Amino acid sequence: MRNLYQLFMVLDRWKRHYVFAGLLLAISSIIRMFEPKVLQIAVDGVVNFFHNGGQQIKTNTDAIAQLFYSILPEIQLNNLGWILICIGILFTVLAILQATTRFIASIITANSTEQAVKKLRDRLFGHIQALPLAQIDKTPTGEMIQRCTGDIDTIRKFIGTQITELIRLGAIFIGAFMMMWIVHIPYTLISISLVLPIVLTSYLFFKKEQKVWREHEDEQDKLTAIIQENLSGIRVVQAFAQEDSEIDRFTKQNMAKRDIGVRHIELHMKFWPISDFLVNIQIALSLFAGAYFSLTQQISIGEYASFFTYSVMVTWPMRNLGRIVSQLGMASVAMERIQQIFDAPEEDYSGEIDSIATLKGEIEFRNVSFQYPHQEKKEGKKETTILQRRAALHNVSFKIAAGQTLAIMGGTGAGKSTIIVLLMRFYEPDSGQILLDGQPLANYNKSLIRSKIGVVHQKPFLFSTTIKDNIAYAKATRNGSLGLHKSTEVEETILLEVAKDATVTDFIGKMTDGYNTVVGEKGVTLSGGQKQRVALARTLLSDPDILVLDDATSAVDTETEYNIQQALNKRMHKKTSLVIAHRLTSVQQADQIIVLDKGQVVETGNHQELLKANGFYKSVYDIQVKIEDDIRN
Amino acid sequence: MATHKLSDKEFNDQHALGPFMKRILGYAMQYPRWMFGILFWVALVAIADAIYPLLMLEMIDKAVTPELEAYKQATDQGLSYTIDFYNIYFYTGIFVVIGIIQIIAVYFFLKYTGRIQEYVMYDLRKAMFNRLQRLSFSFYDRSTSGWLLTRLTSDTDRVAEVISWGILEAIWGSTMITFCLSVLLIYNWQLGLIVTVSIPIMLVVSIKIRMLVLQYSRDARKTNSDLTATYSEHINGIVVNKSTAQEERVSQEFQALSNRMRGASFKASYYTAMYIPVVILIGSLAAAFVIYFGGKMAIAVPAGLTIGVLVASFDYAMKIFIPIVDISMFYARAQGSLSAGERIFSLIDEEIDIKDHEKATAFHEINGHIEFKQVQFEYVKGHPVLQDFNLNIKAGQSIALVGATGEGKSTIANLVSRFYEPTAGQLLIDGKDYQLKTLQSLRSQMGIVLQTPHLFSGTIRDNIRYAKKDASDAEILKALDLVGAVEFFDRLDEEIGEEGGQLSMGEKQLMSFARAVLVNPRIFIMDEATSSIDTLTEAKIQQSIQQLLKGRTSIIIAHRLSTIKNCDRILVIQKGKIAEDGSHQELIKKGGKYFELYTKQLKKETSHT
Structure with a gap:
């Protein structure tokens, strides 16, 4: 009825x-x-x-x-x-x-x-x-x-x-x-x-x-x-x-x-x-x-x-x-x-703080615990998914001062991405508190947080439109003929600038129509690394106050990664960055590195300190050095 | 590489209808009993439907009117008259009998039509799916999966509908018209003629309007696929929308597209709305003429027709539009599904370019000696990727292919896997041309790890034993151990979700290694399999690869030096030619391209440590 x-x-x-x-x-x-x-x-x-x-x-x-x-x-x-x-x-x-x-x-x-x-x-x-x-x-x-x-x-x-x-x-x-x-x-x-x-x-x-x-x-x-x-x-x-x-x-x-x-x-x-x-x-x-x-x-x-x-x-x-x-x-x-x-109820975006010019970028996790919710299966049986069994967080605490760079390391399923998911308020922690600029994160309007924090994912999603429109995605105008993805309002110079920083410029010349090349199912399919670079440009264009890279350059070669890093260092000079990476090259220059294992922080410190600590970080370092030695003989 | 993609064609060609109907009828005629059943029972229903006005006519003329007149005459002469109900009972009885025949007929035509629909759908899908399994990579290079999926879903539905319910409409409509007209013409040819003349007019008008509707529906459908694509994109990419706080803007913009859809859809509805009134109007005009001429005839002396015939003719004139609507509906349906049919049949007819030779024999235990003999290969005619390519790989050797993207490394690996076949020359395995051997016996002795490790929904166990469904847990554990993926030991029952979405790239790659190793392959191929895994996983695989390569022929394509360094031979591929060939040591000593590549790479991999 x-x-x-x-x-x-x-x-x-x-x-x-x-x-x-x-x-x-x-x-x-x-x-x-x-x-x-x-x-x-x-x-x-x-x-x-x-x-x-x-x-x-x-x-x-x-x-x-x-x-x-x-x-x-x-x-x-x-x-x-x-x-x-x-x-x-x-x-x-x-x-x-x-x-x-x-x-x-x-x-x-x-x-x-x-x-x-x-x-x-x-x-x-x-x-x-x-x-x-x-x-x-x-x-x-x-x-x-x-x-x-x-x-x-x-x-x-x-x-x-x-x-x-x-x-x-x-x-x-x-x-x-x-x-x-x-x-x-x-x-x-x-x-x-x-x-x-x-x-x-x-x-x-x-x-x-x-x-x-x-x-x-x-x-x-x-x-x-x-x-x-x-x-x-x-x-x-x-x-x-x-x-x-x-x-x-x-x-x-x-x-x-x-x-x-x-x-x-x-x-x-x-x-x-x-x-x-x-x-x-x-x-x-x-x-x-x-x-x-x-x-x-x-x-x-x-x-x-x-x-x-x-x-x-x-x-x-x-x-x-x-x-x-x-x-x-x-x-x-x-x-x-x-x-x-x-x-299904809509997401509640509301928060006391709903407009703010810039975030300072101080982030603190205080004893944060979180577990992905159970999923109801059709038969009403509760299913324990992989995601849920792992990737949980237990009493995670750390603090990034404004303008600093934090690197997060750890094996698969250690809970690295979960930290970002919580920071973006896609999920709320089960217990503990997350503070942003000294204020509880829950006080902020969700849209505000998300527009101020720029995240680049390992497997980024691009829309099947031109490369240019993909980069300009977050700055698109509201109108336009069909208007789904319009980039007219983004100035060419800004676009080129972020494209250069994200090293999109390195491969754009090989594309049939340059920035107007359509990506996606019926267009040219970009390689994983190229996608990551376009996604990075997209995030940079929105000029975030906090930049989060979730294994975002894993598929680009080391030389390109180095170039990207140089550009980011300049760009994020006074801004907070959060970097998840596997390669030591990507993390060792961070102000602070935390190592997660099974949802717990097991090591904290900078590169030198962690090498001395002789833990997980050191073992990864050793492996890498060994691989390199092997290559060198 | 592949330049031309398969794309949708629209079929408006009148001449395409015949062959299409013939072909699809072929599918339906695999069930001749049902098809003839439809023909018989639907015709019966149509006749029963047509008989009602006739029965009414007979009843009035033969049962009611004579009795009434007799009664009147009797009362006029002052006599009493007992009404004879015999004829009335008789006709009512016939009515009930026809009614019963009709419901039996309805039962059977529903049964047969429904079955034809479902069975033809089943057969079409089966034919397409089977074909899809056999088509080679070159086919998949030029078609997207969404495009193919449509063929097996909505296109199939449309085509099966034509041959089931469409045929039913056509049979019902034409039987009805034929029967009605014959009866009318027999009773009174003048009135019959009036109705007859109205039929072609209605048909022409019907088809004209229907075609307009069809045309606008096609426009609407095109817009609809944009709409579907937009839904799909913004559901798949919702993380981006949320991360950049674009939800509202996107929703706003969706409304513009949605509005375009509304407009396109309304246009089609507009002509649909016009259709029935126009056809009824034409029928009514015919009925007006029937009243006039029928009336004239009835008041002529001697009377040219009875009231019963007049009533029945009027009724037929008013109702003749119904079968016309059905017939034109069938025509429009058939026209509308032409392109769907074309897409389906072009898929079923797609030539299988890699298949077993008639006299192909099976490989028994493959030794692993691979030889390229003057092999030529081109994805696009006139643009050879490999030319006069010669390569001899001894059984048990491990070969690494290095070089920039697009130089032909993957092509070499894909030729060995027989995903493609040489356009000229020969590829010998254990000294025999592999085109004379069965595909199954080759591939079942190969282990292939691709760059994107596609996994299937199901448990970890299901995925690892994918190539050997009856593998025991012990075998699975052994395979996992071999690739160094001990972390999966106690997780075999975990569901990995849609395309393994719950796993990390490294985990997926480890599983795809284990999957390939499980069958204990004689030839092992890795195509960029280590490029997107992290250091830890790389270290793990690094150790196990040595194990893996033992005792089997291997071809490895990789960028990472750690992966290729220990291969027996390293081939530098440039523009489809072997530029350098030798072991790591030899090539380094030589100081050529590999050395250059190696030092550059080494610098990259270690420079910032």
């Missing part, structure tokens, strides 16, 4: 438009109902009139028929041809009216639907952008994208076609019902006697449809995931000659998808004949009853003809109920899947 309500809420402020369009459609449908009346007039008023030798047959003509009679010229035996022409014109006028109203109603519906869906899309996108990272990590990206596109489209189709259809059919039902009611009450009641059982079966069908469709979508998702994984790892598949076992794995899921598809259709196979049977019985009942009533002269032949048309019309909504209900089932499943995203 909640899904249906949410679905209704999607209509948003265009609800009135749907009602208006629905009313127009109702008018259109009512006009369509008059059309058989026109035939009735031709039959009763002209043909039977003629055969009766100019005598009106006594029938209890209803209001509509009387209205039509009054529009037409007086019917006499000598002007019947003219009358027939007039009837033809009347009919045509009705048809045009009917078509026009229907057209206008459809246009209004289409317009409102596109508006409402656009709003839903925008809302969803905005919501996702505002979700905490912890939440995003939980959902596989493919699934998320499927919901944003496929499920939205299902909803679009539903509200675009079925809502007004529902109103239209409702109008037809009520209209036809009233027309019959005017003519003959017992006949009318017989003509709708099976409505209740039909509605009931439809409801049961709706329930089943929802369930089966949900399973269908799940199997489909799984199949897509398998194909996706296979395609991205195809080189490994072939390298290990595992094509056949991949085909087996795929075939199993392909079969599962086929089976659920067949089960879905089996549900329809059961429902439709039952529903059609009931509808047919209903029509047979009306047919029989109508014949009986006209034979007993309670209604005229003409009335019988139009009455029968009405009674078939009354069954239309019943016949279509199943289809609408089936679509409603799918749409409500889609809504449910989208709603799950909406249900």
Whole structure:
């Protein structure tokens, strides 16, 4: 029920438009109902009139028929041809009216639907952008994208076609019902006697449809995931000659998808004949009853003809109920899947300190402990992920004075990146405190912190746009044609400057279009090192008060790394830097080095001090020296 | 390297429809019983649908009117008349019988159509997936995975829909029209003619409007793929948005794109909205003529037609648009899925350029002697990467390939792995041309470690025994031990997440080493496998590599001196030629390119220590 309500809420402020369009459609449908009346007039008023030798047959003509009679010229035996022409014109006028109203109603519906869906899309996108990272990590990206596109489209189709259809059919039902009611009450009641059982079966069908469709979508998702994984790892598949076992794995899921598809259709196979049977019985009942009533002269032949048309019309909504209900089932499943995203609360950015010119850059961790939250698996079982078991922090304390450089070392999973994640407030520490310029970090607005701290990751994400727009990403303007990534406002000189510092200049010449080369799936794919350099330029351009390098130059060669370091030394001269690195060359000049192991700080000091300490740092140093010695012999 | 990428083509060609339908029909006809079942039962439903007005006509003319007249005559003459209900019972009975036949028919056509849809989807996906497994690297060089995925998902759905529900619409529509017209023409050819004339008009108008809708839907779809790409980018890249506090700006800008989508989508809806009213209008005009001419005929002396025929003709004229809508729907569906079909079939037909020769025999235990004999290779025609390339690697030797990017190092390794085949010349393994041997027997004796260590979702255990599904834990531990990855010993059951996202690069690389070693390969290939790992991991691998190379032929591509120094032979590759060849000592002594490279690298690696 909640899904249906949410679905209704999607209509948003265009609800009135749907009602208006629905009313127009109702008018259109009512006009369509008059059309058989026109035939009735031709039959009763002209043909039977003629055969009766100019005598009106006594029938209890209803209001509509009387209205039509009054529009037409007086019917006499000598002007019947003219009358027939007039009837033809009347009919045509009705048809045009009917078509026009229907057209206008459809246009209004289409317009409102596109508006409402656009709003839903925008809302969803905005919501996702505002979700905490912890939440995003939980959902596989493919699934998320499927919901944003496929499920939205299902909803679009539903509200675009079925809502007004529902109103239209409702109008037809009520209209036809009233027309019959005017003519003959017992006949009318017989003509709708099976409505209740039909509605009931439809409801049961709706329930089943929802369930089966949900399973269908799940199997489909799984199949897509398998194909996706296979395609991205195809080189490994072939390298290990595992094509056949991949085909087996795929075939199993392909079969599962086929089976659920067949089960879905089996549900329809059961429902439709039952529903059609009931509808047919209903029509047979009306047919029989109508014949009986006209034979007993309670209604005229003409009335019988139009009455029968009405009674078939009354069954239309019943016949279509199943289809609408089936679509409603799918749409409500889609809504449910989208709603799950909406249900996740947005990240709370607020903080007392929400504007500040520059950070001094003093950072302190005081007994900070943190563990990644448990993830709920589908079966409700708690899953311990690798990330969670490791990468935790236990009582971590350190302090960086403003303008200093801190290097963090440690093996994989020691918790190095976790420090950054906490500093950026993507997660909050379980206990302990982080201070920035002497203030608790929690007092700062999150956006503020993030725009003042520049982070470069080991595996940076670049957008599939030009290199230039990627560098200018954080300084992009808000408008622009499509405006997704615009860099017009960034001055060329500044851009070149950061590109030079990040040594992007070293390889840009080899790119086909220089800074305008498009990177990404369909463009040129940059090497890991090149990506890191572009990402570095991007971060430098935003001129952060604190620079964080998370193994950010791991894929560039040593000479380039050296050049980058020189440039950074100049640039970050009086600013705080935090460097995570594996190579000693990258860390040994830091003012302070901390070594993490299993989430704990095990060593602190500068290069000389740590060498003396003879711990982890020294062992890494030894290894490196040994490797070098080996090379040298 | 590969210049032209596969890209989407739009198919508007009228002539493409025939071959496409024929091809897809071939898939459906693998289930002839179901296809004929659809044909039979749908035709039956259509006839039943068409019979209703006829039945109404018969009932009025044959049952109600005569009785009514007899009754009237009797009362006029002052006699009493008992109404004979026999005919009415009879017709109502027929009505019920037809109703029952119809629901049986509905049951069966749903069954068969649904099955055809699901089974054709299954078969298409299967054919594509199987083909994808066999296609060589050169195919993957020019197609992106997202592009391929679409073929197996939405494109397949569309095409299967045409051959199932589309066919159903077409059969239903044409049976209905044929039947209605025949009946009308038999009863009264003049009125029948009026309805007949309206049909081609409706069809032409239908197809015109449908094609407009199709055209705008295509525009909308294009915008939609931009939209999907944007979603994908900004979900995948959300860390960037958050780290740079750009969430709001991006959301704002998304709205512009979203609005473009709205516009494109509305245009298509606009013509859709126009369609039904226009067609109904044409049908109504025909109905108006039926009233006029029918009325005229009915009041002629002698009467040209009965009221029943008039009522039925009117009904047919008003309803004839329904089958037209269905037929044009089928046409539009078929047209709309042409390009999807083209994409699917071009994939299924994509030639497998590396496959087993008919008389190929299997390699038994490979010794590991590899010989390039005047090998030529080009990714793009006319731009050879290797030319007259000769290289002899003795069994058990370890070879390091060094040189700048793009000089042909990876090409040499990929040729040995037979990911590509020489465009000219021969590559001999153990003295036999490997093109005369089976791929499976070659690759199953090779261990390959690539630069990006792609892992699959599943546990660590699953990943390590990837190439040998039935490997025991003891074997897995041995492989891990060999590569020095003892840290994984007690973690075999850990799930590594989507593409191993939970692991660090070093860990992934260690796992991919273990995976390659598990099968005890005769030929071992490392392509830049150590370039992105940290010092600690490097140190670990450093020690294990010596172990790994023992007793097998190895080809190693690396930048790091530590990795290559101990190889038996080092080859400096330049522009597809072997510039220098010898051991580390020899090449250093020689003082040539390697020496230059080595000293430069050494300086880099140690200068700041």
